[in-house]
Amino acid sequence: MICRLTEIVNPSGLHGRPAAQLVEAAKRYRSKLTIRNITEHGEAVNAKSIVRILSLSASKGKTVELCAEGEDEIQALEDLINLIDSGFGEI
Amino acid sequence: MRDNNHHEEMLILRGEGVSDGVAFGNAFVYRAEQYVVNEEYFEPGDEDAFVQEWEEARHTAQVELDTFFSALENGSSEGRAILDVHKSILFDEEIEEMVETTMREDKIVPALAVSRVFDLFISIVGESSDPLIAERAADLRDVRDRLLRIIRGENSSDLSHLPENTILVANDLLPSDAATLEKGKVTAIVNESGSATAHLAILARSYRIPTVLSVPKATAFINSGEHLIVDGHDGVVVVNPDEETASAYATKKRLLDKKTALENEYQDRKGMLRDGTTVHIGINIGDDREDPGYSSCDFVGLFRTEFLYMDSQQLPTEQQQFDVYRRVLELAGDKPVTLRTLDIGGDKQLPYLSLPEEMNPFLGKRALRLCFEEMDMFKTQLRAAMRASVFGNLQIMFPMVASIDDVRQAKSVLEAVKKDLDDEGCPYDPHVPIGIMIEVPSIAFIADLVVTEVDFASIGTNDLCQYLCATDRDNAEVREYYQSFSPAMLRTVHGIVTAFNAAGKEISICGEMAADPLATKVLVGLGLRKLSMNNASTAKIKMELAQFTLEEAEDVASAVMFLKTQKDIIEYLSSAS
Known part of the structure; x- marks a missing residue:
């Protein structure tokens, strides 16, 4: 992982x-991909579930931890981090 | 609830106007179903059949959403964004697994499983500290209700084929309902729930449909087919208007449509005189809503913080205030935000603070004076503001300053707060500009002395006028004595602006005069280059600015200095424009 x-x-x-x-x-x-709101000491949740992601309360400025485990973990992690860092086209 | 036979009399309902404009039309009353889910169980062995029923419901829901998508192909991007989210919720793998597991383990029917699982997430998401995320609970409810309706075998309430000139009256209009509205047909929306930050309000504004939300019992008072007038600016709904009212609103609508069309051309422009001189346009805000008009202004000239204290049953904590200030600073981006510390006094009561009952509250323990007394409350606000300062371009402004002693005392409290933050290693921006409201004559007349003690000032014309003219501005009996165009007012403003401009310090105006086109030319002529007002007025003031040159403004300003009465000044300004 x-x-x-x-x-x-x-x-x-x-x-x-x-x-x-x-x-x-x-x-x-x-x-397997998980995401966790580090700033609010949250639990790691399934990153493939929108209701879990909404439950994180990850607003701007919060730090999140992404974890990947599996055959394509390196590529997956890089892809998701890039997406978050790109600001989802909002900035 | 009104009886169906008594329909002719006019009825006026009020709510929160969230999308401007006046509209006429015929009511279409739409009540979203409140699905009651019964505790129903099935016999062991029937699991597969019921799981299949749930999967089919999801498939039908997907078909419905796809149909909307294709209808929206050229529609609004806001509408598509909402439906994207709904599809993601519909196919959420955690929800899928939890619904199936509870059905198999607890032997409960699909409707019960769907409502249990969704309700769990609705309550988690709804409690998010971030209001933007908390509002997504409405989208979860939306998808849940769609599934429950499909499971009951009912068709969707189709709002996409309403007749021309329909005013939609609903108890709880869902975002997906609103997204499917046919723009040209629905002229206005009236809804029993919701507020300015709701998805519904955002959609209504993007569709430019006049909308009034939180109108209690609207669907009980209004029947389908009744004639309505909706005023989305003032938050008024008129049912069965009489002829007189209808013609008054028809005039209002005509004027509004014409004016809006003209002003809208100025909305996104910078404030600029005909000769190219720049005048910075600010907005006054009083909450942390997402877009009070940041995109079309240069700065926030007044961020009122009273809402934090008045909307709650106890003093707001430092963290609550910090979250709000940070949010506002982030939303405003690099635009300066002028946070005014608490401005409250004996005329307003706070349940948790025993304010003295005073004979003369406006001359009593108000604003800064109250803060000096309630030092913990004052420090808490300053701490929250300073901690938030690293997230944007903050300025702090003290209200109700009457002497240089007040300025110095307020600044020393701020210094103490900064020192505490230093000791705790808490980051803040050490260069936050510190300024004052100029609204008390005793400070207005020593503007040249106080200017060396502050970084900026803002003239609060409403209070300044009431103190200068010794007139309660809320007392209709003495309205004629409240003279914001009196020679004394203009000379006072002139003195302040001259002192600040000479010292090279920022001076702005944030009272109602800034939003009055009749005052624009003379204020610019007196030397003001920063006007801050409610967002609804920025377009009309920008339009006014574009009508004259600096030279013309200065001529007008020098001419009015010799006029002896407010009447003369108003007449002169009206003819000079």
Whole structure:
């Protein structure tokens, strides 16, 4: 398993559409993918589930930890981190 | 609830106007179903059949959403964003697994399983500290209700084929309902629930449909087919208007449509005189809603913080305030935000603070004076503001300053707060500009002395006028004595602006005068280059600015300095424009 930290940079946070985009990206990979709100000491949840991502309350400025485990874990992790860092097209 | 036979009399309902404009039309009353789910169980062995029923419901829901998508192909991007989210929720793998597991283990029917699983997430998401995320609970409810309706075998309530000139009156309009509205047909929306930040309000504004939300019992008072007038600006709904009212609103609509069309051209422009001189346009805000108009202004000239204190049953905590200030600063981006510390006094009561009952509240323990007394409350606000300062471009402004002693005392409290933050290793921006409201004559007349003690000031014309003219601005009996165009007012403003401009310090105006087109030319002529107002007024003031040159403005300003009464000044300004 590999993990990386990053900060939420898009102004509206992981709410509606950004959360949907993240799920869509996560589902392209076979690896098990989890995400955790580090700032609020949250639990790691399934990154392929929009309701779990919404439950994170990951607004702008929060740090999240993404973990991937599986055959395509390196590519998956990089892809999701890039998506979050790109601000989902909001910035 | 009204009886169906008594329909002719006019009725006026009020709510929160969230999308501007006046519209006429015929009511279409739409009540979203409240699905009651019974505790129903099935016999062991029937699992597969019921799981299949659930899977079919999801498939039908997907077909419905896809149909909407294709209808929206050229529609609004906001509408598509909402439906994207709904599809993602519909095919959520955790929900799928949990629904199936509970059905198999607890032997409960699909409707019960769907409502249990969704309700769990609705309550988690609804409690998010981020209001934007919390509002997504409405989308979860939306998908849940769609599934429950499909399981009951009912067709969707189709709002996409309403007749022309329909005013939609609903108890709880869902975002997906609103997204499917046919733009040209629905002229206005009236809804029993919701507020300005709801998805529904955002959609209504993007569709430019006049909309009034939180109208209690609207669907009980209004029947389908009744004639309605909706005023989305003032939050008024008129049912069965009489002829007089209808013609008054027809005039209002005509004027509004014409004016809006003209002003809208100015909405996104910068404030600029005919000769190209720049005048910075600010907005006054009083909450942390997502877009009060940041995109079309240069700065926030007044961020009122009273809502934090008045909307709650106890003093807001430092963290609550910090979250709100940070949010506002982030939303405003790199635009300066002028946070005014608590401005409250004996005329408003706070349940958790025993404010003295005073004979003369506006001359009593108000604003800064109250803060000096309630030092913990004051420090808490300043701490929250300073901690938030690293997230944007903050300025702090003290209200109701009457002497240089007040300025110094307020600044020393702020210094103490900064020192505490230093000791705790808490980051803040050490260069936050510190300024004052100029609204008390005793500070207005020593503007040249106070200017060396502050980084900026903002003229609060409403209070300044009431103190200068010794007139309660809320007392209709003495309205004629409240003279914001009096020679004394203009000379006072002139003195303040001259002192600040000479010292090279920022001076702005944030009272109602800034939003009055009649005052624009003279204010610019007196030397003001920063006007801050409610967002609804920025377009009309930008339009006014574009009508004259700096030279013309200065001529007008020098001419009015010699006029002796407010009447003369108003007449002169009206003719000079």
